[in-house]
Amino acid sequence: DGGITQSPKYLFRKEGQNVTLSCEQNLNHDAMYWYRQDPGQGLRLIYYSQIVNDFQKGDIAEGYSVSREKKESFPLTVTSAQKNPTAFYLCASDPGQGAYTEAFFGQGTRLTVV
Amino acid sequence: SQQGEEDPQALSIQEGENATMNCSYKTSINNLQWYRQNSGRGLVHLILIRSNEREKHSGRLRVTLDTSKKSSSLLITASRAADTASYFCATDVRDNYQLIWGAGTKLIIKP
Numbered sequence: 061d062g063g064i065t066q067s068p069k070y071l072f073r074k075e076g077q078n079v080t081l082s083c084e085q086n087l088n089h090d091a092m093y094w095y096r097q098d099p100g101q102g103l104r105l106i107y108y109s110q111i112v113n114d115f116q117k118g119d120i121a122e123g124y125s126v127s128r129e130k131k132e133s134f135p136l137t138v139t140s141a142q143k144n145p146t147a148f149y150l151c152a153s154d155p156g157q158g159a160y161t162e163a164f165f166g167q168g169t170r171l172t173v174v
Numbered sequence: 175s176q177q178g179e180e181d182p183q184a185l186s187i188q189e190g191e192n193a194t195m196n197c198s199y200k201t202s203i204n205n206l207q208w209y210r211q212n213s214g215r216g217l218v219h220l221i222l223i224r225s226n227e228r229e230k231h232s233g234r235l236r237v238t239l240d241t242s243k244k245s246s247s248l249l250i251t252a253s254r255a256a257d258t259a260s261y262f263c264a265t266d267v268r269d270n271y272q273l274i275w276g277a278g279t280k281l282i283i284k285p
Contacts, residue, residue, distance in 0.1 A: 066216075093272075102262060102277040103217075118272075150216055160204045160224075160266055163273060165216035 063087070066151050066166035072174050073138065073145060081136045081169045083151035090156030092134035093163070096120060097148040106149075109134055110156055138171065146173050179276050180263060186282040193250040195279040197263035198243075204266040206239055206246050207273065211260045220248075220261075250281075258283045 064085040073079045085092065091110050095103040105118030109128040123142025128134055134153075138145045151166045181196045197206070205224045209217040223230045223239045223246065230237045236249040250257055260280045264273040 095275075100280075103275040105272060108272060148214075152217075162207060162219035162222055163217075163264075165209075165218070167216045168214070170214070 064151060064153055064164050064166040066149075066169050068169060069167065071169055071171045073171060074174060076140045078137055078139050079171065081138070081149055081151075081171070083134045083136065083166060084132055085134075085153045085164070086132060087153055087164060088131070089153035089164070090131070091154050092128070093152045093154075094118075094124070094126065094134070094136045095150045095152065097150060097168075103150065106136065145171055147171060180261070180279040182279060183277070184280045184282070186284060187253060189253055189255055189283050189285050191253055193253050193257070193281055193283075195248045195261055195281070197246045197248070197276055199246075199263075199265045199274075199276075200244065201265075201267055203241075206237075207264045207266065208235075208237060208246075208248050209262045209264060211262065211278070213259070217262065253281075253283045255283050255285055257281060 067082045093108045094106040096106055097103055104120050106124050107115055107118055107126040109115035112128055112131050115126050115128050123139055125137045149169045152163045154163045179198050187193055203225050205222050207222045208220045210220055211217045221232050221237050223237050234251045239246045260278045262278045263276045
């Protein structure tokens with residue numbers, strides 16, 4: 061079955077730690093996205109990538125970093141520079157530029173600072 | 175950046191009633207999409223309407239698009255308890271390959 065997988069489902073971070081959230085897709089999609097969702101809010105774009113080895117900052121990239129070494133994978137690192145990282149993180153993918161089709165989402169990772 | 179605004183922010187209705195949610199946006203679009211999110215889960219695509227379409231149906235869902243007013247509505251007919259979720263609109267903007275999201279409407283269906 062094709063889909064997009066995020067892991068872990070729950071993640072706890074201590075102050076000053078970097079943590080990495082995994083996102084893998086087997087849909088052969090070119091474009092991948094990371095969103096942050098706070099309680100009762102919509103989605104805010106952190107980073108996106110339209111092609112391997114290239115990515116762009118979204119609206120709230122500060123304190124986050126990404127890589128896109130493989131088409132299937134788009135991990136997100138929440139660094140210690142992100143002062144308020146507690147949130148629900150969603151990864152998505154779609155076929156890419158000009159496709160104008162739906163996005164597919166993972167089930168999310170809930171990150172909590174302890 | 176958010177350009178979609180859903181209205182109302184929250185909606186509570188009895189099972190069997192129809193639910194209508196609205197979405198307004200600011201710039202020209204390629205298409206507008208509606209998604210559902212169950213609590214603590216990822217988003218699931220419901221329906222996509224292109225900028226040259228005015229109405230689209232999928233099962234109990236009916237979506238309309240008025241590009242002159244830059245607005246869309248999602249109608250869920252004969253609501254069920256399983257429809258309880260948050261509903262988001264997203265616009266696919268011309269010359270920009272990102273989806274831009276509204277803040278969502280939280281729908282509660284009372285049994």
